[in-house]
């Protein structure tokens with residue numbers, strides 16, 4: 001792991017950090033990051049009417065959701081939060097962060113998935129984006145062998161939208177199905193009950209392997225006091241119906257009782273220590289990077305000057321790679337052929353990876369090169385990292401005659417069937433079938449992150465305004481259309497595409513696992529790769545390499 005990169009040549013950057021272009025890009029991209037941070041802060045403590053909810057929560061002696069997680073994880077370690085901007089711009093801005101926090105944190109050196117309800121947002125009840133995030137966290141846990149810690153403080157399904165959360169495969173039922181199967185897969189499911197868990201909310205602890213309830217705030221009931229009154233005419237206090245004492249001393253739904261949140265988290269850490277979850281190795285905690293690994297030769301902060309402020313001006317994939325891989329060392333595969341895709345081997349925090357990165361439009365040769373390279377990585381069992389910045393596969397007569405449809409399809413099929421861990425970062429455009437070939441969400445990379453400058457859609461707004469307007473005009477043949485009407489139609493299409501391809505629109509809907517700052521890319525990928533490094537990998541020899 002230490003000397004593996006040595007011997008591979010360093011990338012020689014062509015970027016001039018003193019150029020005007022660099023300064024322009026830098027200012028633009030840093031502003032993008034500041035906007036991202038502001039919006040993330042809003043998800044933490046903003047939203048309509050939130051102040052009152054937060055005050056009420058604190059006045060009950062309850063701890064805020066992210067502070068709860070901090071009380072559980074190892075001191076001095078950070079929490080890798082996923083999708084903090086879920087539900088951004090949806091539900092009239094009343095559900096910041098979708099009212100749920102998910103992410104990976106370390107307990108006694110071992111990584112765990114956390115799923116924690118934020119009771120200051122609609123009582124922690126689950127809106128459609130919250131259930132999507134909950135289920136996504138469970139899927140990540142399964143694929144990466146993570147136990148799950150549920151910090152439960154939830155009124156269950158968000159009732160006004162129950163049809164969008166209750167019955168379908170990946171809805172509430174799907175989350176309980178996953179929970180049971182995660183447990184069966186040997187991945188511990190642990191719950192701390194910190195609020196009134198009603199109906200669906202009650203099944204999260206009930207399906208857990210071990211449950212801790214905090215007296216005075218934690219309650220579990222299939223039907224709360226109002227339902228019991230309506231159904232049976234019984235009037236009963238919440239603690240008598242489903243408090244920590246009842247469930248620990250009488251029903252046995254809970255295994256431990258704690259007098260405070262702090263005591264509960266102490267018990268939780270004890271339980272974690274008694275499970276057989278794996279560290280990366282005996283000495284190393286998941287969160288510790290190996291300090292002997294060579295950092296990139298170029299300052300990672302220079303990414304802000306590399307990425308174009310104007311998305312019509314391309315930037316070189318190699319310049320991104322130079323700033324995220326160990327020692328900026330990169331063994332490029334087939335450097336002189338199919339140059340619209342860059343492929344090659346490098347290390348990220350010591351982990352050997354195959355990188356596939358775009359230089360804009362994907363031509364036939366590039367698609368074939370990428371296919372060949374995916375096969376190499378599959379044969380050698382090397383994880384793949386995709387850096388997406390493409391407007392899609394090349395169109396036009398020459399390209400069609402050259403078989404772009406079948407060559408692109410080979411790449412798409414190779415990505416779909418690659419069984420090595422795959423990771424995707426949107427560093428620019430993610431358009432058309434380029435999204436698929438470069439391992440977009442539909443191709444199930446283990447994690448998918450996006451930069452705040454990224455865009456995702458079937459085609460760019462520029463292209464869409466021409467294509468869609470031509471189609472509509474085609475359908476209006478024989479009717480008079482003025483230039484003003486055509487221009488208005490163009491503007492409408494452009495605006496719609498700009499809105500829908502915006503990274504905040506995407507992250508709000510969980511098309512990714514979160515927007516990250518370009519500077520965080522190396523560490524985030526390093527942590528994701530370290531998760532896979534804990535798992536037993538099949539030996540090399542995964543298939544024949546077909547030369548394309």
Ligand code: COA
Nearest residue numbers: 121122123125154155156157158159160196198199200224
């Ligand atoms: N669906 C929609 N909204 C819900 C909700 C749910 N299941 N549970 C809580 N809320 C909302 C409340 O309407 C309120 O909204 P507001 O801030 O816009 O006024 C907010 O969450 C806080 O609820 P409140 O009852 O004031 O807070 P509380 O801390 O005193 O109690 C609960 C929290 C969860 C115990 C309580 O709200 C409750 O019992 N909810 C209903 C649970 C239920 O029956 N679920 C069935 C799921 S299938």
